[in-house]
Amino acid sequence: MKRLFAFLSALVLAAACTGTALAAEPIQVTDDISVSGDYDWTRFAGQNITLNVYNWGEYISSGSDGSVDVVAAFEELTGIHVNYTTFDSNESMYAKLKSGAASYDVIIPSDYMVAKMIDEEMLLPLNYDNIPNFALIDEQYRNPDYDPENAYTVPYMLCTTGIIYNTTMVDQAPTSWADLWDEQYAGNILMFNNSRDAYAIAAFKEGKSVNPATTDEVDEVMEQLKTQKPLVQAYVMDEIFDKMIGGEAAIGVYYSGDAITMIGDNPDLAWVFPEEGSVLSVDCMCIPATSQNQEAAEMFINFMCEVDVGTANAEYIGYTTPSTAVWEQLDDELKYSEIAYPSEEIAAKEQVFTALSEEVNSELDVKWSEMKSYDEGGSGYLFLLLLLAMVVLACFNIWRKMRRKVRNMY
Amino acid sequence: MKQYDKRLAAPYLVWMALFTVIPLLIVCYYALTDGEGHLTLANLVSVSGYGSVFARSLLLAMIATVICLVIAFPVGYFLSRLRVNKQRIMQMLVMLPMWMNFLLRTYAWMGLLSINGPINTLLGLFGLGPFNMLNTAGAVVLGMVYNYVPYMILPLYTSMTKIDQSIVEAAQDLGANTTQTLFRVLIPMSVPGICTGITMVFVPAVSTFVISRMLGGGSNLLIGDLIEMQFLGNSYNLNVGSAMSLVLMIIVLLCMSFTSSFDEDEMEGVS
Numbered sequence: 001m002k003r004l005f006a007f008l009s010a011l012v013l014a015a016a017c018t019g020t021a022l023a024a025e026p027i028q029v030t031d032d033i034s035v036s037g038d039y040d041w042t043r044f045a046g047q048n049i050t051l052n053v054y055n056w057g058e059y060i061s062s063g064s065d066g067s068v069d070v071v072a073a074f075e076e077l078t079g080i081h082v083n084y085t086t087f088d089s090n091e092s093m094y095a096k097l098k099s100g101a102a103s104y105d106v107i108i109p110s111d112y113m114v115a116k117m118i119d120e121e122m123l124l125p126l127n128y129d130n131i132p133n134f135a136l137i138d139e140q141y142r143n144p145d146y147d148p149e150n151a152y153t154v155p156y157m158l159c160t161t162g163i164i165y166n167t168t169m170v171d172q173a174p175t176s177w178a179d180l181w182d183e184q185y186a187g188n189i190l191m192f193n194n195s196r197d198a199y200a201i202a203a204f205k206e207g208k209s210v211n212p213a214t215t216d217e218v219d220e221v222m223e224q225l226k227t228q229k230p231l232v233q234a235y236v237m238d239e240i241f242d243k244m245i246g247g248e249a250a251i252g253v254y255y256s257g258d259a260i261t262m263i264g265d266n267p268d269l270a271w272v273f274p275e276e277g278s279v280l281s282v283d284c285m286c287i288p289a290t291s292q293n294q295e296a297a298e299m300f301i302n303f304m305c306e307v308d309v310g311t312a313n314a315e316y317i318g319y320t321t322p323s324t325a326v327w328e329q330l331d332d333e334l335k336y337s338e339i340a341y342p343s344e345e346i347a348a349k350e351q352v353f354t355a356l357s358e359e360v361n362s363e364l365d366v367k368w369s370e371m372k373s374y375d376e377g378g379s380g381y382l383f384l385l386l387l388l389a390m391v392v393l394a395c396f397n398i399w400r401k402m403r404r405k406v407r408n409m410y
Numbered sequence: 411m412k413q414y415d416k417r418l419a420a421p422y423l424v425w426m427a428l429f430t431v432i433p434l435l436i437v438c439y440y441a442l443t444d445g446e447g448h449l450t451l452a453n454l455v456s457v458s459g460y461g462s463v464f465a466r467s468l469l470l471a472m473i474a475t476v477i478c479l480v481i482a483f484p485v486g487y488f489l490s491r492l493r494v495n496k497q498r499i500m501q502m503l504v505m506l507p508m509w510m511n512f513l514l515r516t517y518a519w520m521g522l523l524s525i526n527g528p529i530n531t532l533l534g535l536f537g538l539g540p541f542n543m544l545n546t547a548g549a550v551v552l553g554m555v556y557n558y559v560p561y562m563i564l565p566l567y568t569s570m571t572k573i574d575q576s577i578v579e580a581a582q583d584l585g586a587n588t589t590q591t592l593f594r595v596l597i598p599m600s601v602p603g604i605c606t607g608i609t610m611v612f613v614p615a616v617s618t619f620v621i622s623r624m625l626g627g628g629s630n631l632l633i634g635d636l637i638e639m640q641f642l643g644n645s646y647n648l649n650v651g652s653a654m655s656l657v658l659m660i661i662v663l664l665c666m667s668f669t670s671s672f673d674e675d676e677m678e679g680v681s
Contacts, residue, residue, distance in 0.1 A: 089643070091642075091643055091646065092642045092643060094646065095641060095642045095643070095646050096642070098646065099641075187542060193628050195645075229629065232629060233545055233627060234544075234545050234627030234628055234629065235627065235628030235629060236627075236628065239624075242520075242521075243524075246524065246526055247525075247526050248524050248525055248526060248544075362647070365645035365646070365647065366645065368645060369460070369636065369639055369640075369645045370459070372628065372629070372631050372635075372639070373460050373462060373463040373631045373636060385465070386461070386464065386465045386468060390661065390664055393664055393665070393668050394664060396668070397664075397667055397668055
C-alpha cells in the first residue's frame with residue numbers, strides 16, 4: 001500500500017512537471033473562472049480599448065442570481081472595457097449593422113444570418129492563431145454549411161426549436177407542430193415573432209424543407225400561417241418568458257435552452273420535440289467588417305471559449321454547448337438533460353437553416369408582413385371607407401377655404 | 411421687432427434644415443426609388459396592400475383621441491378654476507405619470523390586463539371573468555389613452571385659464587343653462603386648446619408601435635409596427651418603409667389641415 005502511494009505521488013509529480021513544462025499555470029480570474037496561462041491576456045491593458053459586443057438578450061452569464069459575471073471577469077483579466085448591448089432577433093441585428101448606425105466588434109448571429117452576412121462581405125475573416133481555444137470546439141461543429149471553410153465563425157451555443165406547454169392547461173400533451181393548428185387551443189398559442197422560425201414550423205407541418213427554394217413554396221407555406229393566425233394569442237420573442245411562466249398561454253414555441261429556464265421557474269411547464277423534426281440553430285461569434293479592434297475582439301472570442309467561461313454560460317442560459325470539454329464540467333442535471341442534449345433519434349430529425357436566395361428571402365419578408373397585417377374579419381371595406389373619409393375631408397377643407405374667401409370679400 | 415432679432419433664429423433654422431428638411435427629402439427619395447436607385451412607383455403601390463393596417467391605425471387613434479378629449483375636457487376646466495397654488499399641485503399630478511418611462515408604463519398594463527393579472531383576479535372574486543383583455547384592439551386604445559391623455563389635458567387647461575370666470579357668469583345671467591354655457595361659451599373659447607390637444611394625441615397615437623406590440627400581441631398591427639418591420643425587423647426594406655411613412659405623413663397632414671382650419675374659423679367668430 002505504501003509503495004503504491006509512493007508510486008502514485010511520483011506519478012502525480014511527474015504529471016505536474018510535464019504539465020508546467022508544456023503549459024503555464026492557469027490564471028485564476030474569479031472564484032469560478034480560471035483561464036489558460038498560455039495566452040497573453042494583458043497585451044491590451046491600459047490602452048483604453050473599448051469592445052462593442054452585440055449579443056442576444058439573456059444570452060450570457062450576467063452575474064444575476066448568483067451566477068458569474070463573465071463580461072466583468074473579462075474586463076478584469078484583460079483591462080479591455082466591454083460595451084455590452086443586446087438584440088432580440090437576427091433581423092434587427094442585421095438591420096442595425098446594415099444601417100451603419102453603430103459599430104460592433106463582436107456579434108453573435110445565428111447560422112443562416114451568418115451565411116447571409118458572409119455573402120454580403122459584412123464579416124471579417126478571423127485569425128485563428130489568436131483563438132487557440134477553437135481547438136475545444138467539437139469536430140462535428142467545424143466547417144459547417146453556413147461557413148464551409150470555417151474562416152469567419154466560432155460556434156457559441158446551439159439550440160433546437162420545440163414546443164413548451166403548460167401541463168395544467170392542456171388535456172393531452174402536444175406531440176407535433178400540427179397541434180398548433182388545433183382549434184381547442186384557440187387563443188392559447190404563442191408563436192414566434194420572426195419570419196424564419198415561424199416559417200419553419202409551418203414547413204414542418206406541411207412536410208416541406210425549412211429552406212424554401214422557390215417563391216411558390218413560400219406562398220404555399222405562408223398560407224398555413226395565415227390560417228393559424230385566428231388561433232394565435234400573440235406573436236412574441238422574449239416576452240414568452242413572462243407569459244409562459246405566468247400561465248398566460250397553454251402552448252408556446254421557443255428555443256430549447258430558454259425552455260429549461262422557463263421550466264426552472266414554473267414546474268408546470270413541459271417541453272416536447274415535435275415528431276416532424278425541429279430546427280437546430282447554431283449561434284456564432286463573428287467580427288463585423290467595420291470593427292476597428294479585431295485582435296482584441298478575437299481575444300474576447302477566445303475568452304468565451306475557455307472551459308470555465310463556457311461552463312458558466314451554458315449553466316446560466318441552459319443552451320447546448322458545442323464543446324465536450326465544457327459539457328463534462330456541467331452539473332448532472334443539465335448534463336443529462338433531454339432538452340439540452342437530445343437523443344440521437346431526435347437529433348437525426350433536426351434541420352438546419354441555410355441562407356436563402358435574395359428573391360426567396362424578399363418573398364418571405366413580404367408574405368410575413370402580409371400575414372401579420374392580415375385581418376380575418378376582412379377589413380378591406382375599412383380601407384374604402386378611409387379613402388372616402390379622406391376625400392370628404394379634403395373637399396370639406398376646400399369648401400371652408402372658399403367660404404372664408406367669399407366672406408372676407410365683404 | 412428690431413432687425414437683429416431675426417438672426418437669433420438662425421441656429422434653429424440650421425438645425426431644422428439639417429435634421430428635418432433634409433431627412434424628409436431622403437425619405438421622399440427612398441420612397442420613390444427601388445433598391446438600385448431607379449425611379450419607381452412600385453413602393454407606393456405596394457403600400458396600398460396594407461390598407462387595412464392604415465385603416466385600423468387611424469380608427470384606433472381617432473377613438474383614443476376622442477376618449478382623451480372627453481376625459482380631459484372636464485379635468486382641464488376644473489383645473490383652470492382652482493386657486494393658483496392648488497393648480498400647480500394638480501398640474502404636477504397630471505404630469506407625474508410622464509416622469510415614468512413610457513415603456514415601463516405600457517409594460518405595467520401588460521401585467522394588469524393579463525388573464526392571471528390583478529384585474530381578472532379582482533373580477534374573479536365576484537365570480538366574473540376571466541376576460542381576455544390583453545392582445546385586443548381595446549387594450550391598444552387603452553394604452554394610447556393612458557399614455558397620451560396628459561398631452562390633451564395640458565393644452566386644454568392652458569387655453570381654459572384664459573377664459574375669465576365672469577364670461578361664464580355673464581352667460582348664466584343672460585339665461586343660458588349648463589348645456590348652453592358649455593356649447594356656446596366654453597367649447598368655442600377653448601377651441602385652440604382642443605386643436606393642439608388633438609394634434610398632440612392623434613399624431614403620436616397613429617404612429618405608435620410600442621403600444622400595439624406590447625398590448626396588441628403582434629396581431630393588432632399598426633402602421634408604426636409595419637414601418638418598424640421594414641427598418642428594424644424581419645422585412646428589411648427601406649424603400650417600402652419610406653413609402654409607408656410618406657403615406658402616413660400625407661394622411662396626418664390632411665387630418666391636421668382639417669383641425670387647424672376649424673381653429674381659424676372658430677377664432678374668427680370669437681374675436
